[in-house]
Amino acid sequence: MENEGMFQEVVENSDDIIIVTDKEFRIRYISSSVHKIFDVAPVSLLGRNIFDYVTRDKEESWKACLNETPHSVVDEVELTVQRDQTIYFDVHVSNLLDHFKVQGLVLKLHNITDQKHKEEELLRSNQQLDQVIYKTTHDLKAPLMSALGLVSIAENAPAEEKDQYIGLIKKSLLKLDSYLEEMNNFFRNEKLALQREKINLAELLADELENLKNLHNGNRVKVLLQADDDGVEWYSDLIRVKTVITNIFSNAIKYQDLQKQNPFIKIATHVDQDFCDIRIEDNGIGIDPEYKEKIFDLFFRATDQSQGTGLGLFIVKDTIDRLKGSIEVRSKKGEGTTFQIRIPNQLQQSIEVE
Structure with missing residues (x-):
């Protein structure tokens, strides 16, 4: 007994x-x-x-x-x-x-739920890595070969034409640099543990806009910023938040509607004890309704106007998921797009380290 x-x-x-x-x-x-x-x-x-x-x-x-x-x-x-x-x-x-x-x-x-989820995450990561490696080697060849070809032509060109070729070479190299930066963001998001640090949102937005203003006629886009924090501090992962902001700003500039007289980006932010809400609105070319559900997919491009790898919005969604946040998109073809982002404020708690 x-x-x-x-x-x-x-x-x-x-x-x-x-x-x-x-x-x-x-x-x-x-x-x-x-x-x-x-x-x-x-x-x-x-x-x-x-x-x-x-x-x-x-x-x-x-x-x-x-x-x-x-x-x-x-x-x-x-x-x-x-x-x-x-x-x-x-x-x-x-x-x-x-x-x-x-x-x-x-x-x-x-x-075995935890083990199963880790196995599924490992499988997903390996599949994504295979796709990224294949896509990267394929997409990096074009600007590299273009730059090398232009260098060869410029070497034998008359002096008055060299500046023109230097400009084209610079354009190819900037495209190459953009690809590499997106790859860097992708792998950094996959590998780095989450951090908790104080973020000056107004400063971050201003810095990113300054960095991007010379990109794709960015100087002609009017930026309107409305910030509301009520004196509340915001804590999150600075590198990942910066990645989200950079990618969405970059898209708003790249996909502006060149036919419109007053292209704009409107940014509204609100920080409270629980969340940071960021709304980024533009009056660009917009997204076709049939593509709206696919824009966060790996390597998806919704328009022929796209010049990137198709990683940008995938990285945005994946990054926000890792921050336990949310993102919604509203868009109308020919009128513009609005991204509504919500990221938890880690003001009074620690972020889980992966």
């Missing part, structure tokens, strides 16, 4: 779920750990058929295996707690139907 009590104490305090069924596969015992994981009282599950919780193909394969020697099955199952939450388990099922005391199945469910 003492050993049985000790065994029960171990089972009840384990993070694994232990289930015992009868000959009809109805649950007659389930450990209290099911409450910790699913917030369900163990008693409410008694009498339920264990195969109500697994797919039909698993039920058939388990029963087939349990009739063989050894009488056990090792498998993996996923169970949905809520509509948006799935928990993964390694499952070991033992057939003890012939055991004089048990006369049923014994299941041990070990939670």
Whole structure:
């Protein structure tokens, strides 16, 4: 009896779920750990058929295996707690139907959700890396070969034409530099741990606009800034916030509508104890409705006017996700685009280090 009590104490305090069924596969015992994981009282599950919780193909394969020697099955199952939450388990099922005391199945469910998510993240990262390497080697060749070709021509050109070729070479090299910077942002976002630091948002916006004003006729775009922080400080990851701002500003400038007399970028910010909200609005060429859901996809380009790698908005969305924030886009073809960004304020808490 003492050993049985000790065994029960171990089972009840384990993070694994232990289930015992009868000959009809109805649950007659389930450990209290099911409450910790699913917030369900163990008693409410008694009498339920264990195969109500697994797919039909698993039920058939388990029963087939349990009739063989050894009488056990090792498998993996996923169970949905809520509509948006799935928990993964390694499952070991033992057939003890012939055991004089048990006369049923014994299941041990070990939670592997964290491991599963890490595996999925690793697979996703590897797939993205393969795509990035292929795309980078392909896209970097064009400006590089263009610059080399122009150098060859410029070497033999008359003196009065050399400045023209130098300008074209500079344009190709700037395009190459832009590609490399996007690659740098991509890998930096993947590898660097999250930081928590005080951000001067007004200064950051001014610096990024100054850096970009000579890009793609940026000087002709009027910038209007409305900042509201009520004296509240904002803490987040400066490098990642800067990456988000730079990419969206760059897009607003690159995709301005050259047919309009007064191109503009309107920026409105608000910082409170919980969030920093940033709205960036332009009256550029806008986004075709059929492309709106795809603009954050890896390497997607919504227009032939695009000159980049197609990484910019993918990096923006991925960065904001890592900051536990959100981004919404509203756009109308020919009228302009608005990005609404919300990033948590880490004023009174620490950011989780990855």
